[in-house]
Amino acid sequence: MGRFALRSTVFVTLATTVAGLLLAGTAVAAPAPGGQTVGDPYYPTDGNTGYDVGHYDLRLQYQPSTDQLSGTATILATATQDLSQFSFDFGLHTDSVLVNNVPATYSSTGAKLVITPATYLAKGSPITVVVRYDGIPSQVTINGEQDWLRTPDGAQAVQEPHMAAFWYPANDHPTDKATYDVSVAVPDGTQVISNGTLVSSPSRLGQTRWNWRSTKPQATYLTFIAIGKYEIRRTTGPDGKPVISAYSTAIGANRDAAIASVERTPEVLAWESSLFGPFPFEAQGGVVPGVDFGFALETQTRPVYTPAFFNGGSDVSVIVHENAHQWFGDAVSVNRWSNIWLNEGFASYAEWLWSEKEGEGTAQQLFDYYYNLYPASDARWQILTGDPGADHQFSGFGVYTRGALALHALRTTVGDDNFFAILKAWVASREYSDGTINQFIGIAEKVSGKPLHDLFQQWLFTPAKPALASSFAAHTTSVKPKSAAQIDRTRDLLSSANH
Incomplete structure (x- = not known):
């Protein structure tokens, strides 16, 4: 009775206050539902508004023999408005939802889990959402995509730009990063690899639970799991951070390479830290599954590589590319997917810099070769590197190669000292957040003291082969540098599967 009386008194007081404000002519905004999109023009259904996620805790069970995934996601968030309803991107079956420990109503519409809490959530208030769910991820289709890959001994959740919604409820856009605890139980003898550090892997009653933790903000598509039979290697890097790499026992002839x-x-x-600034995460490594899935992805702290990269022997170029993304794409993510040059152009240029370091062709020689590879009439030059469109977002030449060309044009214009200072300043200014091309241009102009709008307009936003500035006039050779064949192969594998 005492609690009821207190609530009644609070309600009367609140009602009286609202009525008084209305009589005084002051409008009181009612709580409103969050939006079911962040408004990214390339993927208009992606993401949600009304809240900001701080942490995902995923406690799951997976059965390789049936591809059955079940478990609980506990999501810690903060309301960014007075919120009556909100949503997650999610494709599996939801069993129940709690919001701040109270059962909430929910519905699944397409790939959106729409949640209505029992009471509205005030702007700035903390939110704890507990979603219990289950399903067979390989049977899920979201917006025409089937991104969960079942393998002979398990599965992998590795894909760009969409992956999260196939295995956990998420605000699936790079602008809402969070920290993670990923815990997956599987039958003994099966391994689970994910991001960050391996906290523990206890075994009980025939099940091993693999507990992984990521302590730095991480975009949803960069969160991964690879499940199967793996050899796990653990060492310590020169920076004192743990190095954890995993190799499927089914790689075959490519294993050693x-x-x-x-x-x-x-x-x-x-080496990359010397160019881009301190390595931004708590762990490092790599994963090579036992199936060819066609690409590599810069999953945070631990990139995943298809075995096909090593068909012809070792491929350090792809290691350079994916780990450059740890700065360009992971530490600093795209604000909108149209800004993909900030990821792929920079990682591609890192390969050129590695070639220069290894004496297999300077960045200038690679620029000369790729610039002269196609005539001005070739359609590849029509793609806008700075806004390629969803259909060309991962164009091998239009985004990867022309993106690297653009960065070399910048380097030549501002000089080496300014160029590498720009790269470090960009990461330092946007680390653990996201950014736009215009923001990068602003940093470049501030550091170099040069007006650069026309340069970027020509290389990123003009559908034509850029005319060379006078500083490039003597560099018209078409000689192919030694590293170009490996760079071409790496680029083609990366871009053929949208990476």
């Missing part, structure tokens, strides 16, 4: 490549990750990261 894969290990010879991925095990050089600490060396590559030490």
Whole structure:
């Protein structure tokens, strides 16, 4: 009775206050539902508004023999408005939802889990959402995509730009990053690899539970799991951080070449740190599954590589590319997918810089070769590198190669000292957040003291082969540098499957 009386008194007081404000002519906004999109023009159904996620805790069970996934997602968020309803991107079956420990009503519409809490959520208030769910991810289709890959000994959740909604409820857009605890129980003898550090892997009653933790903000599509039979190698890098790499026992003839490549990750990261700034995460490594899935992805702290990269022997170029993304794409993510040059152009140019370091062709020689590879009439030059459209978002030449060309044009214009200072300043200014091309241009102009709008307009936003500035006039050779064949192969594999 006492609690009821107190609530009644609060309600009367609140009602009286609202009525008084209305009589005084002051409008009181009612709580409103959050939006079911962040408004990214390339993927208009992606993401949700009304809240900001701080942490995902995923406690799951997976059965490789049936592809059955079940478990609980506990999501910690903060309301960014007075909120009557909100949504997650999610494709599996929902069993129940709690919001701040109170049962909530919910519905699944398409790939949206729409949740109505029992009481509205005030702007700035903390939210704890507990979603219990289950399903067979390989049977899920979202917007025409089937991104969960079942393998002979398990599965993998690795894809860009969409993956999260196939295995956990998420605000699925790079602008809402969070920290993660990912815990997956599987039958003994099966391994689970994910991001960050391996906290523990206890076994009980025939099940091993793999507990992974990511302590730095992470975009949803960069969160992954690879499940199957793996050899896990654990060492410490030169920076003192743990190095955890995993190799499927089913890689086959490419196993040694894969290990010879991925095990050089600490060396590559030490070199990249000298160019881009301190490595931004708590762990490093790589994963090579036992099936060819057609690409590599810069999953945060631990990129995943298809075995096909190592068909011809070791491939350090792809190690350089995916780990450059740890700065360009992971630490600083795209604000909208149209800004993909900030990811792929920079990772591609890192390959050129590695070639220069290894004496297999300077960045200038690679620029000359790729610039002269296609005539001005070739349709590849029509793609806008700075806004390629969803259909060309991962164009091999239009985004990857022309993106690297654009960065070399910037380097030549501002000089080496300014160029590398710009790269470090960009990461430092937007680390653990996101950014736009215009923001990068602003940083470049501030650091260099040069007006650069026309340069970027020509290289990123003009559907034509850029005319060379006078500083490039003497560089018209078409000689193919030694590294170009490997760079071409890496680029083609990455871009053929939308990466």
